[in-house]
Amino acid sequence: MAEPLLQVRNITKRFGKLVAVDDLNLEVRAGEVIGLLGVNGAGKTTVMNMILGLTIPNEGTITVFGRDLQKHRIDILKRTNFCTTYANLPSNLKVWQNLRVFAGLYGIKNPVDKIEELLDMLGISHLRESITGRLSAGEGTRVNxxxxxxxxxxxLLLDEPTASLDPDIADKVRKLVLRLQRERSPAILYTSHNMKDIEEVCDRILFLHEGRILAEGTAEEIKERFAGKDLDEVFIKVARNEVQALQI
Ligand SMILES: Nc1ncnc2c1ncn2[C@@H]1O[C@H](COP(=O)(O)OP(=O)(O)O)[C@@H](O)[C@H]1O
Ligand SMILES: [Mg+2]
Incomplete structure (x- = not known):
């Protein structure tokens, strides 16, 4: 099997007394979409922030492209990217201006062509001249x-990319992620508290609760393990603490 592009080893993150992420391990290979599923506060964003080097773990190591994140952060981040619904792009700029700024930061050759290609792929060419701050949630997500x-x-790290989207746009975003996986095969880490998202898009799921992985496997394996008829039922049981942490 190919070497994982992302290897997270025994990372722990504490905020004061709170253990937000507790001795977590995960691996993602090229072409894989791994889902981090968990309730609000489970630790999903903290994991992503550590992989982006925005938050430093108290313990553990993160290796990306075979190199230590702490030592090679700049090089690693050139080949990495992320999308989150919560971090908005500068709101007073037009969509194309925002994308031009980021294309400049990434040193993209032929930025105009690249931006047009992506706007077309995401079905948002008509938003090119729109003011970013005035976009709807669905439009903003696609610009992100x-x-x-x-x-x-x-x-590619996608932090709740379908949060606050209506079912139609959420479906489009899921289809887009699947298309990306087919056409470009990045390693994708995808967080959500939306079961449908996770079942449709992810090859493997890590079920996170209070910073720890409760279970890991395909959607089918997890449903079987927690005796839930679907992932929603499993999720509710976990949220209400009706299941004990399982050793994996
Ligand atoms: N900068 C921070 N300072 C203090 N506590 C934080 C900070 N960031 C996150 N937390 C806490 O860590 C826990 C995990 O948060 P988070 O990773 O955002 O969860 P999720 O993304 O799964 O909703 C929560 O209890 C949250 O309040
Ligand atoms: Mg979050």
Whole structure:
């Protein structure tokens, strides 16, 4: 099997007394979409922030493209990108201006062509001249995704990309992620508390609760393990603490 592009080894992150991430391990290979599933506060964003080097773990190591994140952060981040619904792009700029700025930061050759290609791929060419701050949630997410794809990332972190989207747009975003996986095979780490998202998009799921992995496997394996008829039922049981942490 190919070497994982992302290897997270025994990372722990504490905020004061709170253990937000507790001795977590994960690996993602090229072409794989790994889902981090968990309730609000489970630690999903903290994991992503550590992989982006925005938060430093108290313990553990993160290796990306076979290199230590702490030592090679700049080089690693050139080949990585992320999309989150919560971090908005500068709101007073037009969509194309925002993408131009980020294309410049990533040193993209032929930025105009690249931006047009991505706007077309995401079905948002008509938003080119729109003011970013006035976009709807669904439009904003797709502009964020365009930003996240500017540098053709080999590692892509998607933090709740379908949060606050209506079912139609959420479906489009899921289809887009699947298309990306088919056409460009990046390693993708995908967080969500939306079961449908995770079942449709992810090859493997890590079920995170209070910073720890409760279970790991395909959606089918996890449903079987927690005796839930679907992932929603498993999720509710976990959220209400009706299941004990399982050793994996
Ligand atoms: N900068 C921070 N300072 C203090 N506590 C934090 C900070 N960031 C996250 N937390 C806490 O860590 C826990 C995990 O948060 P987070 O990773 O954002 O969860 P999720 O993304 O799964 O909703 C939560 O209890 C949250 O309040
Ligand atoms: Mg989060």
């Amino acid at each position: 995704l365009a930003k996240a794809l500017l540098n053709d990332p080999e590692l």
